[in-house]
Amino acid sequence: MTSFVPRIVAFCCDKSAYVAADRAGRLGSSLPASLEIIRVPCAGRVDVIHVLQAIEQGADGVLVFACHEDNCHSLTGNRVVQVRIDRVHRLMEEIGLERERLELRHVASTNGAKFAQIVERKFQELETLGPSPVR
Amino acid sequence: MKSTNHGRIGVVVDHCGGALSSLLDEDMIQYVAGLPQVVSCHHDEDLLSSGGLEKFNDRWKETRIDRLVIVGASPKVYEASFRRVRETGRLNPYMILVANVREQVLWAICDTEQAKQKAKALVAETVRRAGCLQPIGREKTDVSRHVAVIGDGVVAMKAALGLADAKIPVTLVTDSHPIGEDMTELGHFHQGPADPRGWWGEMVERVKSHPELELKTSTDLRDFEGSFGDFQLTIETPGGTLETIRTSAVILAMGYESAPQREAIFGSDRFVPLSQVATMLETDRPGQVDRKPAAFRTVGFVLDLVNEAFPIDSANAIRHAISLRRDHDCSVYVLCRDVKVSLQGVEAQYRRAREVGVVFIKYDDPPRFSFVNGQINMDVKDVSSRMRGDEYTLSICADRVVLNERFLSSKRSQTLAKALGVPLDREGYAMVDNPQFGPVKASRRGVFVVGGCRYPQPMEEALTEAEAAVLEAKQLVSRKEFGYDLAVAEVDPAKCALCLTCARVCPHSAITIDRYAEKNIYATDGYGREMTWDAARVLPVQCYGRGICVGSCPTKAIDLKHQTDHEISVHLTA
Numbered sequence: 001m002t003s004f005v006p007r008i009v010a011f012c013c014d015k016s017a018y019v020a021a022d023r024a025g026r027l028g029s030s031l032p033a034s035l036e037i038i039r040v041p042c043a044g045r046v047d048v049i050h051v052l053q054a055i056e057q058g059a060d061g062v063l064v065f066a067c068h069e070d071n072c073h074s075l076t077g078n079r080v081v082q083v084r085i086d087r088v089h090r091l092m093e094e095i096g097l098e099r100e101r102l103e104l105r106h107v108a109s110t111n112g113a114k115f116a117q118i119v120e121r122k123f124q125e126l127e128t129l130g131p132s133p134v135r
Numbered sequence: 136m137k138s139t140n141h142g143r144i145g146v147v148v149d150h151c152g153g154a155l156s157s158l159l160d161e162d163m164i165q166y167v168a169g170l171p172q173v174v175s176c177h178h179d180e181d182l183l184s185s186g187g188l189e190k191f192n193d194r195w196k197e198t199r200i201d202r203l204v205i206v207g208a209s210p211k212v213y214e215a216s217f218r219r220v221r222e223t224g225r226l227n228p229y230m231i232l233v234a235n236v237r238e239q240v241l242w243a244i245c246d247t248e249q250a251k252q253k254a255k256a257l258v259a260e261t262v263r264r265a266g267c268l269q270p271i272g273r274e275k276t277d278v279s280r281h282v283a284v285i286g287d288g289v290v291a292m293k294a295a296l297g298l299a300d301a302k303i304p305v306t307l308v309t310d311s312h313p314i315g316e317d318m319t320e321l322g323h324f325h326q327g328p329a330d331p332r333g334w335w336g337e338m339v340e341r342v343k344s345h346p347e348l349e350l351k352t353s354t355d356l357r358d359f360e361g362s363f364g365d366f367q368l369t370i371e372t373p374g375g376t377l378e379t380i381r382t383s384a385v386i387l388a389m390g391y392e393s394a395p396q397r398e399a400i401f402g403s404d405r406f407v408p409l410s411q412v413a414t415m416l417e418t419d420r421p422g423q424v425d426r427k428p429a430a431f432r433t434v435g436f437v438l439d440l441v442n443e444a445f446p447i448d449s450a451n452a453i454r455h456a457i458s459l460r461r462d463h464d465c466s467v468y469v470l471c472r473d474v475k476v477s478l479q480g481v482e483a484q485y486r487r488a489r490e491v492g493v494v495f496i497k498y499d500d501p502p503r504f505s506f507v508n509g510q511i512n513m514d515v516k517d518v519s520s521r522m523r524g525d526e527y528t529l530s531i532c533a534d535r536v537v538l539n540e541r542f543l544s545s546k547r548s549q550t551l552a553k554a555l556g557v558p559l560d561r562e563g564y565a566m567v568d569n570p571q572f573g574p575v576k577a578s579r580r581g582v583f584v585v586g587g588c589r590y591p592q593p594m595e596e597a598l599t600e601a602e603a604a605v606l607e608a609k610q611l612v613s614r615k616e617f618g619y620d621l622a623v624a625e626v627d628p629a630k631c632a633l634c635l636t637c638a639r640v641c642p643h644s645a646i647t648i649d650r651y652a653e654k655n656i657y658a659t660d661g662y663g664r665e666m667t668w669d670a671a672r673v674l675p676v677q678c679y680g681r682g683i684c685v686g687s688c689p690t691k692a693i694d695l696k697h698q699t700d701h702e703i704s705v706h707l708t709a
Binding site: 009018019021022023024025026029030031032033037038039040041042044045046047049050053054057073074075076077080081084116 | 209210211235238239241242243244245246249250252253558569578640642643679680681682683685686687695697698700703704706707708
């Protein structure tokens with residue numbers, strides 16, 4: 001087993017995921033040290049270019065967190081970002097990047113444990129997948 | 136790319152009452168103080184309880200820092216105190232970043248060594264990001280002392296009168312005429328006033344004669360623009376002329392509608408809509424010798440085929456059931472999925488109903504109707520029987536079957552809501568921004584939504600909402616000015632291709648189109664000199680700074696002042 005430590009970039013929306021990330025530690029869950037959290041006012045702030053930049057800069061996996069469906073604090077943010085993630089997935093397929101390296105997930109602000117669980121699962125998945133070919 | 140090598144960064148290390156001390160050893164402090172652009176590094180035992188950042192003002196003056204990094208807990212913990220920073224004048228609150236080493240490092244990472252390395256990396260990255268911060272100013276807008284209320288029912292009248300009584304000039308706009316003619320709403324009370332018609336009449340009189348209230352009937356809403364404090368409401372008066380009302384806030388106070396359940400009725404008058412039972416009972420009082428009680432000996436109420444979520448039908452049915460049983464000596468059955476007793480006094484009424492002999496039957500599968508010997512036969516599977524292991528169908532022959540009417544959102548309300556920028560839910564009811572924390576506020580600043588157009592509610596609840604909206608509106612328009620930070624999106628008009636995506640995607644209706652761009656990069660050479668172009672423009676008062684528009688713009692003509700694309704780029708670049 002190599003000592004590959006997956007680097008994960010997580011875009012966390014201010015109203016749900018960022019608060020959940022704060023809560024994760026308090027609730028007894030842990031986050032990997034290689035997790036980079038980028039706080040955004042709303043998931044809808046995240047554009048295709050930001051996800052691509054993250055991948056370009058060597059992130060092995062990118063997670064975009066948003067409020068639950070129908071629950072976006074800004075009504076439309078989580079829906080518009082879904083469209084952009086789908087677009088990046090198509091691009092990734094074209095250039096031969098595994099689609100598991102980018103995922104949109106929904107969390108509520110109270111669910112620190114779920115946030116940690118999602119990150120942990122992605123971490124394990126990436127350990128199997130290996131470092132990003134972009135690196 | 137813009138250089139990030141500028142700025143004199145001050146660092147405040149918050150020990151959070153000792154919680155971070157294990158992380159903030161000599162090595163860490165030296166590392167932090169030695170980062171590029173850091174010119175001063177101070178410590179605080181516990182920033183929040185020790186009164187905040189003001190005490191560092193003099194030290195900052197000496198070292199001439201222009202931006203600050205706090206190494207401590209989550210930024211969410213400090214943000215409320217940042218506003219005071221602006222008041223002391225030393226530092227712009229948007230020139231402060233927080234390295235979240237407590238919640239997201241110390242508490243989240245088990246291995247101490249890893250946590251230390253991570254903390255160093257996080258502080259270094261935050262310091263780097265601080266280099267591209269820009270100060271963000273604060274503006275004020277005048278607030279005109281005027282509110283508009285749209286609606287014609289008692290909720291609209293109550294809201295308008297509440298404002299007028301507080302000496303706030305109000306214009307009540309409605310497309311009906313005259314006001315208060317349609318009294319259907321009186322049936323929507325659960326526990327109404329003692330003399331509903333008198334109460335109603337008095338309200339209409341007050342509306343017509345109040346000095347601070349301008350009444351506009353037979354008036355349609357044609358357009359709605361602007362921002363809180365300066366809205367332009369365009370209306371069409373009965374003569375056909377267009378008029379613009381300038382107002383600070385708008386309250387939408389429309390009701391809901393109801394329609395009889397057509398499917399079960401079979402065109403028979405033995406099916407009675409719930410709203411007409413009161414009339415039926417009124418015209419058939421006990422003690423009138425001519426009346427033949429045999430006209431209806433057995434009455435069945437069938438609820439929850441529609442409006443399952445609303446308690447008001449349950450409350451009304453129980454009330455009528457008691458009356459029929461006690462005063463008219465009828466056999467009464469109430470068929471429902473659940474007996475909803477959540478309105479005041481209904482639990483006691485339900486008990487009384489049972490005591491006088493009303494039979495309640497709970498069902499899962501909807502009852503089936505058929506005609507037997509001129510009566511209506513209801514076949515219903517009693518749920519309680521199923522639970523005991525038996526399952527049998529009851530057949531009840533009734534002379535009258537009462538069905539509740541289906542509540543519907545009104546088309547007029549939907550049209551008005553759309554014109555005001557208020558989103559609708561799947562059933563067409565107007566949605567407020569946050570039912571928990573702002574039950575009457577729409578997602579568009581300065582717009583309020585109350586009453587049945589939000590969801591079918593008993594009249595008392597709708598009237599309480601009207602009071603809430605009055606309080607909110609009073610608070611907003613009582614000050615002459617409204618201050619707001621320019622932490623908003625901003626369009627570079629030269630780059631705008633007028634695709635309208637930002638205006639459509641903004642949930643707060645904060646983006647408008649104006650002719651104000653002096654140039655446009657899509658213009659071919661030689662064309663468009665001395666011309667002003669249309670471009671999207673963000674209304675800063677209305678903007679909540681979410682950035683959905685920024686993420687949507689195909690030409691990157693719009694950016695977010697407090698988190699620019701450049702800043703995200705810097706964050707992502709190691």
